[in-house]
Amino acid sequence: MTESVRAPAAIGRGVRTADPSAVRALVREHGYCVVEGHDCSAEQSAARLAGEIWGADLLAAPGACEVRDGAVGDDGLAQEEAGARVIGVHSDGFAYGDSLPDFFLLACVAHSDSGGENFLVDGTKVLADIEADAATRWAAEALQARPIDQTEAGKRPSISPIVQQTSAGRLMFRHLPFLQQPCADSDDFDRDQEMIDIFHRATAAQAAGPDAAWLKLEAGDAVVIDNYRMFHGRAPYSSGDRMLWRQWVWSTDSAHGVPGGPLYSDSRFADEAFLQLGQEELDELAALPLSELRLINQENREGATLGRRNGEAARLAAASNSKL
Numbered sequence: 255m256t257e258s259v260r261a262p263a264a265i266g267r268g269v270r271t272a273d274p275s276a277v278r279a280l281v282r283e284h285g286y287c288v289v290e291g292h293d294c295s296a297e298q299s300a301a302r303l304a305g306e307i308w309g310a311d312l313l314a315a316p317g318a319c320e321v322r323d324g325a326v327g328d329d330g331l332a333q334e335e336a337g338a339r340v341i342g343v344h345s346d347g348f349a350y351g352d353s354l355p356d357f358f359l360l361a362c363v364a365h366s367d368s369g370g371e372n373f374l375v376d377g378t379k380v381l382a383d384i385e386a387d388a389a390t391r392w393a394a395e396a397l398q399a400r401p402i403d404q405t406e407a408g409k410r411p412s413i414s415p416i417v418q419q420t421s422a423g424r425l426m427f428r429h430l431p432f433l434q435q436p437c438a439d440s441d442d443f444d445r446d447q448e449m450i451d452i453f454h455r456a457t458a459a460q461a462a463g464p465d466a467a468w469l470k471l472e473a474g475d476a477v478v479i480d481n482y483r484m485f486h487g488r489a490p491y492s493s494g495d496r497m498l499w500r501q502w503v504w505s506t507d508s509a510h511g512v513p514g515g516p517l518y519s520d521s522r523f524a525d526e527a528f529l530q531l532g533q534e535e536l537d538e539l540a541a542l543p544l545s546e547l548r549l550i551n552q553e554n555r556e557g558a559t560l561g562r563r564n565g566e567a568a569r570l571a572a573a574s575n576s577k578l
């Protein structure tokens with residue numbers, strides 16, 4: 255599992271440039287790139303950098319979110335004991351389902367004295383590993399064909415394959431082990447579960463192996479990540495004041511463009527229920543303090559059906575019915 259991930263003894267500087275106009279080509283080649291020497295201190299500076307990188311191809315770079323131990327506006331991320339845990343590899347923006355941001359930036363305001371490295375796993379390598387092993391080869395195809403439930407409870411529904419392709423042929427992977435599950439009504443629940451397990455095991459092996467990219471961001475570094483291709487995580491750290499701005503980006507290369515409703519660089523506005531609201535109500539929502547919004551998020555989560563661990567329960571119920 256990713257919890258066994260260890261930072262290598264020596265961490266290089268990674269793929270980097272000081273030139274925003276060089277970023278897209280570097281990210282296309284390596285899946286990520288660090289921009290150095292950028293002023294990362296203000297929320298707006300991350301959006302400005304996104305504008306310099308994508309220019310007219312930038313569809314949206316909404317308000318940047320403060321990241322301490324996880325993102326301040328995401329559901330379910332611990333705020334206490336900052337830095338003590340590993341954040342396992344994941345894709346950002348799951349809450350938007352198939353409309354997740356296609357890129358994002360982490361702009362480092364303050365780094366930790368020790369630890370706090372980011373590590374990156376390349377989804378294309380995970381898929382290649384699955385394909386290379388005769389025992390798991392079947393799953394490489396199934397991952398691109400079998401829809402599963404990738405919905406975060408209460409957020410935008412996503413019943414779709416783990417690996418998809420945009421109309422231009424760009425691969426779109428997603429990785430979040432505690433959410434990805436077979437559909438409750440799957441016609442082959444066990445095989446879908448096995449496919450998902452193969453994908454998560456192969457990702458964990460990549461995360462622990464020599465191909466994982468390890469970075470130690472320092473104040474003034476902003477890493478730009480292809481969120482369709484790379485899964486990212488963070489090693490534990492000890493000093494408490496590490497802080498990054500997270501900037502989600504939707505570009506013209508995204509599969510479905512910008513999702514509806516107000517946007518922010520975390521999941522606070524991604525509730526499915528918000529899609530039913532008119533503009534006036536959306537404006538009111540956008541003006542709410544985060545603490546009040548969280549209560550609404552929680553209610554919506556409690557009322558959700560998709561994205562719950564209901565697949566197993568449904569299967570057990572079906573199995574016991576068939577014995578009657």
Ligand SMILES: O=C(O)CCC(=O)C(=O)O
Binds near residue numbers: 322323325341360488
């Ligand atoms: O702290 C970091 O470096 C990244 C945290 C993260 O991945 C997240 O909040 O989604």
Ligand SMILES: [Fe+2]
Binds near residue numbers: 344345346486
């Ligand atoms: Fe993240």
